[in-house]
Amino acid sequence: MNGLFTMLCAYGRSWIDFWNHFWFEKRAADTLAVMRILVGSMLVYTHLVWTFELPVFFGQAGVLSTEYRGLFQWDPSYRWSHFEWFPSSAWLWGSHFAGLLVLLMFMLGWLTRVTGILSFLLVVSYANRATGAQFGLDQINAFLCLYLAMSDCGRAYSIDAWWRGQRGRGVVASTVMNNIATRLIQLHLCVVYLFAGLGKLQGAYWWNGEAIWGALASYEYQSIDMTWIADQMWLVNLLTLTAVTWEVTYPFLVWPRLTRPIVLLMAVAVHLGIGLFMGMLTFGLIMIYGNLAFIEPRFFRCCCGAVRTGQPLQRGDSGTEIGKAC
Amino acid sequence: MHAPENHRDQPFAWGPLTRGIVSLVIAFYLAVVLLGPLANPIGSEALTIPLSRAASPVHQTLYLGHGYRFFGPDPGPGHLLAYRIETTAGELIEGQFPDRGQHWPRLLYHRWFMLSETVYDHFAFTPTPEAFQESLQEVQREMDVARSEGAPREVVEQLELRQWNMRRDYDLSSRRFDVLIRGIAGYLMQKHDGQTIQLFCLERLIPLPVDVRAGSELNDPRYLSVPQEIAEFTRSELFSEESQ
Numbered sequence: 001m002n003g004l005f006t007m008l009c010a011y012g013r014s015w016i017d018f019w020n021h022f023w024f025e026k027r028a029a030d031t032l033a034v035m036r037i038l039v040g041s042m043l044v045y046t047h048l049v050w051t052f053e054l055p056v057f058f059g060q061a062g063v064l065s066t067e068y069r070g071l072f073q074w075d076p077s078y079r080w081s082h083f084e085w086f087p088s089s090a091w092l093w094g095s096h097f098a099g100l101l102v103l104l105m106f107m108l109g110w111l112t113r114v115t116g117i118l119s120f121l122l123v124v125s126y127a128n129r130a131t132g133a134q135f136g137l138d139q140i141n142a143f144l145c146l147y148l149a150m151s152d153c154g155r156a157y158s159i160d161a162w163w164r165g166q167r168g169r170g171v172v173a174s175t176v177m178n179n180i181a182t183r184l185i186q187l188h189l190c191v192v193y194l195f196a197g198l199g200k201l202q203g204a205y206w207w208n209g210e211a212i213w214g215a216l217a218s219y220e221y222q223s224i225d226m227t228w229i230a231d232q233m234w235l236v237n238l239l240t241l242t243a244v245t246w247e248v249t250y251p252f253l254v255w256p257r258l259t260r261p262i263v264l265l266m267a268v269a270v271h272l273g274i275g276l277f278m279g280m281l282t283f284g285l286i287m288i289y290g291n292l293a294f295i296e297p298r299f300f301r302c303c304c305g306a307v308r309t310g311q312p313l314q315r316g317d318s319g320t321e322i323g324k325a326c
Numbered sequence: 327m328h329a330p331e332n333h334r335d336q337p338f339a340w341g342p343l344t345r346g347i348v349s350l351v352i353a354f355y356l357a358v359v360l361l362g363p364l365a366n367p368i369g370s371e372a373l374t375i376p377l378s379r380a381a382s383p384v385h386q387t388l389y390l391g392h393g394y395r396f397f398g399p400d401p402g403p404g405h406l407l408a409y410r411i412e413t414t415a416g417e418l419i420e421g422q423f424p425d426r427g428q429h430w431p432r433l434l435y436h437r438w439f440m441l442s443e444t445v446y447d448h449f450a451f452t453p454t455p456e457a458f459q460e461s462l463q464e465v466q467r468e469m470d471v472a473r474s475e476g477a478p479r480e481v482v483e484q485l486e487l488r489q490w491n492m493r494r495d496y497d498l499s500s501r502r503f504d505v506l507i508r509g510i511a512g513y514l515m516q517k518h519d520g521q522t523i524q525l526f527c528l529e530r531l532i533p534l535p536v537d538v539r540a541g542s543e544l545n546d547p548r549y550l551s552v553p554q555e556i557a558e559f560t561r562s563e564l565f566s567e568e569s570q
Contacts, residue, residue, distance in 0.1 A: 064509055065505050139394070206400065218403075
C-alpha cells in the first residue's frame, strides 16, 4: 500500500515537474518577434483592404446592420465594436486610419506592449462589426494577435529593441511570458487542426478521396485553373487522404522531434496550396505564420546572424535544423 | 514535447504561488478554448452547450468559441446573391455578389463571398412560417397523446420545453435573416436610387470530374441553379422614416 502511494506521489510529481517546465521556463523572443512582424503585416493588410469599402461594411447605412451581430443568442451580447461609439463618417475614417497606424506600429515593434493590446482590441472590434463577412482568417488573426500581445515579442527585431540598444540599456529577451504565449499558440493550433480534421471525418467526400476535387473545382474559390487534375483522380484521392490524415494527426505528431519537420513541411504545402489554388492566400499565410511557433528561437537568431554576416547558415550552427531546434 | 532552449538547469523565475495561480488561469483558459469547437456547430445538450453558454462572455470578448470546421464535413456548392432593382428613373439594374470583375483585391472578393454564403445559410436554415407551424403542431400532437395516456408530468414538461425552445430559435433565426437581408437591400437600394428590389439566391454545383474531362467549364451555366427569390422590398418598406 505504501509502495503504491509512493509510486502515485512520484507519478504526480513528475506531472507537476513536466507542467512547470512546459509552461514556466524562460524562452527567447526571436520566434515571437519574427511572428510579430509576419502576423503584424497580415493584420495591416487585412485591415487595409477594408479601406476599399469601409462605409459599405462598417458604415451606418452599410450592408451589415449594427443590430445583426447581437442576434446570435438570447443572452446579452458582448460583441462590441468601436465603430458604433460615434455614428459619424469622420469617426469611421479617422478611427480606421488611426487603427492602421497602430497595427503598423505593432508590426514594427514600436511601443509594442501598448500597440499589441490595442491591435488585439482592433482585430476583435473589426471582426465583430463585420459579422457575416468574416471567415477563418479573422479567427486566426485574433488569437495569434492575443498571444503575441501578451508576450514580450517586442524585445527583439523591433524599434523598441533598437531604441533600447541606442540608449545603452540592455534587453532581457528571454522571459516566462514568451514561453507561455508560445505554448498557447502551439496548443491553440492543435485544437484548430484537430477539430478541422474531425469535422472532415464526418464527410463522405473526405473518405472517398474526392474532397480535394470539390475544393479545386469550386468556381467561387478557384484562383488558378486546376481542372487538369480531373484526369488524375488517383492524385486527388491521394491528396485528400493525405490532407485529412495530416490534419487529424497534427496535434500528436507535431510534438516529437522525429515527426515535427514532416508535419510542419506538410503545413506549408497544404496552406500554400489553399492560398494559391483557392484564392485564400491570406488564410494560407496566416496559418503558416502560426506554425512558426514550433520553431525554436535559436533558428531565427542564427538566420539573422547569417544574414547580418553574409555567411551561409551552417548545419549545426545553432543545433537547430528545424527538427532539432525544438 | 521539449523544454525551451537551455533553461532546464535554471531555477524557475516565478515562485510556486505565482506558478500555481497562473496554472489555474491557463487550465481555465484552455478549457474555454476547447469548449468552442466542442459546442459549435454541434454540441451535447446536457454538457458542452450549457458550459459553452456559460463561457460565452469570455468567448465573445476574446473572439473565441469558433468551431474551426474548415471545409468540413464536405466542400459544398458555392452560393451567390443576385439582385434586381428598379430605379426611380424606371431603369432596371441587375447584379450579383461575389463578382470577380468588381470585387478586388481578392480578400475583398472573399468578404462578399462570405456575405452571400451567410445569407444563404440563414435562408436555408430558417423554416418557412408554414413549416414552422407544422413542426409546432407535431409536438402539440405528441403532447396531447402524452396527456391522454396519462404520461408522467416530466414527459409533458419536456415537450412544453421543446415547443418553447422551437419558438425561441425560430424567432431568433427569422429575425437574423430579416435584419441581414434588409441591411443588404437597403444599401443596394440607396446605392442605385432604387424604387423596388428583389433578391435571389443562386447555388453553383461542383461539376463531376467526368464532365470536366468532357470539356465542361466550372462556370458553365448548367451548374448554376434557377434563381430562388428570397426577398422583395419597396423603398417605403426599407426606409419607413422617409415615407412618413
